Structure formats: structure tokens, C-alpha cells
Amino acid sequence: MKDILILLFRSKRFIVGFVLFLGILSFALIGPILNPKNPFQMVGGLFSPPSDRFILGTDNLGRDVFTQLMYGTRTSLLIGCTAGLIATTIGVTIGSIAGYKGGIIEEVLMGITNVFITIPSIVILILLSIAIKARSAVVMGLVIGITAWPWTARAVRAQTSSLKTREHIDIARITGFSSLEMIIYEILPYMFSYIFMAFILQFSGGILNEATLSMLGLGPFQTVSLGVMLHWSLLWEAVRTGAWWAFIPPVICLSMTTFSLMSMNTGMDEVFNPRLRRS
């Protein structure tokens, strides 16, 4: 474990992503504590440009953009993390059971997975969001998570199938482990790094899906998120009236968050797959 950490911090991409992500995380978590304002409170004129009083100006209703940005980033991270955890959990469960069990169970589970890979997830997301009227941030994360698992399931199944043929599996089987014990003790630990990378991917995908849904007008209720901020900008024509402070900050926050996660992911990929490393 310690060796892995040393290796990870030798990867420049990982460090860049990690530091950037820590920065965003502390902005979103510590910011609201130091600056406890209500992001929905109207404090100034409409679309007033950045000034000493409002670092990032105000939006169409005279609300402080900087405050919105802190709370919005926090909501987006919460939704992304919830979605990532749920998608990874479902994906790993289905993938490892299918891969380890094989036979008819594998056929059925992978059949379901493939059907849900084929159907564009945005369609299911839109329909689910419409059906659920009270969408809190956590509910949204849940909805995104239960549409995002198929890729993870497919990848984990492939990994499990190849791990299954190793010798330590045969030895463990002789000692009389049940299938569940086999998967938990003998399979999953060997692909821990892989699962963690899948989680990072799902995390970033969750944030993006939140933004997409929110921009279409299906965001969380009574909460500000990065996507909701962009939705307001579209709805109230902030872009065409030139109020850049209302939409450029969430755009930068969103892009930096996904970039930091992806950068960590590629860094890990280089560490765990030595073939990608150039000597």
C-alpha cells in the first residue's frame, strides 16, 4: 500500500490532479463555513459586475455569484460522489458475480448490462428526473448512479474472468470458501486499484451528468449546483447580455473538477499499467 502511494506521487499527472482536486474540495467545504451566506438571498442589483463588495458580481436576480459558486460546487461534488459510489457499488457487484459465477448467471447479468449500455443513459435520466418530483441533491446522485453502472459492470466482469484462472483462486476454493467469500477475499482485493479508478471515472461522470440534467432544467430543487447556475445563465440570457461573471466561474469550476479527476485517473493508469509508461 505504501509502495503504491510512493509510486502514485511520482506521477506528475496524479499530483497535478490531486492538488487541484484538494483545492476545489476545500473551496467547496471550507468556503461555506467561513462565509455562511444564503446563496438565494438577493443582495444587490441585477447583473452587477464584479466589485469589492461582490467579488464575482451578482446574477439576474441580484444574488451573489461567489456565494453561489461555493455552495454550487459543494452540491455538484456531493451529487458526483453519491452517483460515483452507487454506480461503482452496483457495477462491481454485478460484474464480479457475473465474472466469477459464469454460465447462465453471467449470460443473464451481462444481457441486462448490455441492454442498459445500448440505451442512451441521458434518456433514462430525463425520464426518471421527470417522474421524481422532489429531487434533492442526494436523490439526484442516486438517479445518476443507477443509470451509470453498466460500464463498470462490464469492465469488472472482464477483470474477474481473467483473475479467476489464477492459482490462488484454486487453492482458496479447495479450502471451501463460498462464492461470496471468494469474491470478497480472493477477487476484489486484487483489483482494488482498478475499482478505485472506476470510482473516480464515475465521480467525474456524475458531476457532468448533473450539469447536463440541470442545464436541461431537471436539476435539484431549492439547491444551487454548478449546473443550476449555468441553467439560470441560459434561461436569463446572461451569455447574450455579456454578464460573463454569471457563467464563466461555474464553467471553470466544472471543467477544473472533471479535469482534476481525469488527471488523477490517467496518473493512476500509468502507475498501474506500466506498459503505458514511457521509459
Add this chain to the structure above:
Amino acid sequence: MKNPFARYILQKISWYILAFFVAVSLNFILPRLIPGNPVSVIVNQMATGGVQSDVLERLYSTYMKEFGLDKPLYIQYFNYLRNIFRWNLGTSFMLYPGKVKDLIGRALPWTISLQVPAILSGWIIGNLLGAFSAYKGGKFDSVAFTLSLVFSNIPYYCLAIVFLYLLAVRFGLFPVGGGYSFGMVPTLSLRFIMNALYHYILPYLSMVLVAIGGQAIGMREMSLYELTSDYVNYAKNLGIRDERIIRYVFRNAMLPQITGLAISFGTMMGGALVTESVFSYPGVGSLLFTAIRQNDYPLIQGCTLIITVAVLTANFLVEIAYGFIDPRIRAVQLGER
């Protein structure tokens, strides 16, 4: 079935029909889970908007009939399926009595002519760039890879917003949105086409750059795997010329990327829809944006249906092409192995 390739296609077709039915069933069931029911939600909304009561009455009866909400669920479902196959998608709430199929029919050509070229050209350029930078290595690789990483991580609509603001609003180089100039009538005249192309550039650009980045990263990774493989070392030791080896590498790395193309159609969809609404491009995305704002359930359902059909069709075509191209699938199908 005598012909193995026909069997491959048949297998794929049945697979896609299954996916289609699952999607259609979700399309049917989910809006019906709205507390109350969609019809009363919309009629209540209109009632607060001050619509006369006899009009409300008529609206209510129209939609109750269309949704068939007074009948048992399984009959509603069969009615729904029958209507879909007759291409009868119901009546829009917000543009009553406009037909959903007409609204979508008008929007669809715009969406297709924006997205298909953006995805295809992004895919081709991205693959060439990825393969080249994997082969080239050094400075070129690290610059190209970093740029790809940056671009592929900017969501489409973020790039779209930045482009719209900088290039259209700020510097006035491009129109600030729409598919063509206000007051123009869509015709096949040269003037209209030039005008439409002018409006096309920014939405296209904001999608294609992101697509190039994503594909280049995937292709680079595949090519790196291939470049370190045994057959490449063997070929090098045999003294085969580099160009030859690159061609082998490219062809082998390309195969998984074809699956990547199929994936793009599905995964790009969400971002592409939002990109359209950023530019007020008259496609399905903008239509969906307005429909959601107005709680226009029949129109939303129509949009999600057409998106599903479009993505499934694109995926299907790519998979068939894959069957032709991949020598392993071809060999299995022709019984050579």
C-alpha cells in the same frame, strides 16, 4: 440459417429490438409515475394561468383520451405501442394543438446535420492525432496529449458557452445563436444555405474539439499497447520499414476505436442536446429544453423516443460495419476457425 454473416446480423437485430422495447417501456411508464397524473398537472397549471374553463374541459378530455388514463395500464401500454408504430406521438401541451411528430420532424434534420458530421469528423481526426502522437512520442506527444486531456474534459456545453460569449457576443465574429438569421425562411437557396452554415460553425466547433480530444486519448492508449507488443518488436528486428509497421499498428488499434464510435453516439447525446440549447439551435435539444420548462410531457416523451431510436440506429449500423471489418468476427462467422 445457412449464411453465417446473416446470423450475426440477425443476432444483432434481435438484441437491438430488445433494447428498443426496454427503452420504450421506460418511456411509457416513467411519466405515469408523476404524482397525480400528467394530465391533471398540466391542466392545473393552465388553470392558474387563467385559461377559460370550457377550454380546460376540452384540453382535459383530449389528453385523457390520448393518454388513455381511464383505461387499465396494460391497455394503455398497447395503445402506446400502436401509436408509436403509426408514428402518432400525441399532441403538444405548450403548442396546443400542434402535433408532437410535426415539431420533432422539423427539429430532427437540424440535430442530425449538426451531430453526425461533428461526431464522425471528431472521431477521424482524433484517431489520426492519437495514433500519430503515440508513434511520435517526445514533445509532440506530451503537448498533444495534454491538450487532448484538457479539451476532452471540458464538457461540450461549457466550451459552447465560452465560444458563444467570446467569439459571438464579445468579438461579434459569429451570430449569437439560432440556425439561421431571424426573418429568413428555410429554403434550398444558396443564400439560405450560406447563412445556415455561418450559424453552424460555432456549435460544430464546440462539439468537434471535445470529440477530437476524447478519441485521441483512447487511440493513443491503444497504439501505445500495440507499439510495445511482440509482433512490433519482431517486425522491427526483421528490419521492416517503419511506415509498414505503423500501418499494422494503426489497423489493430483502430478496431476497438470503432466500438468507441458507437459509444460516442450515446454518450455525446446529453452534451449535444445542451449545446443546441446554448446556441438556441433549432434542433431536438432546444425543443426538449423548452418542453421540460413547460412540463410538456407528450413532447418530452416524443423527444426521448426519437433520441433513443437515433442512438440505437447509429449503434446498430456501427456494429454491422464492425462485423465486416474485424477479421476475427468475420473468420468466426465464416467458419474459418
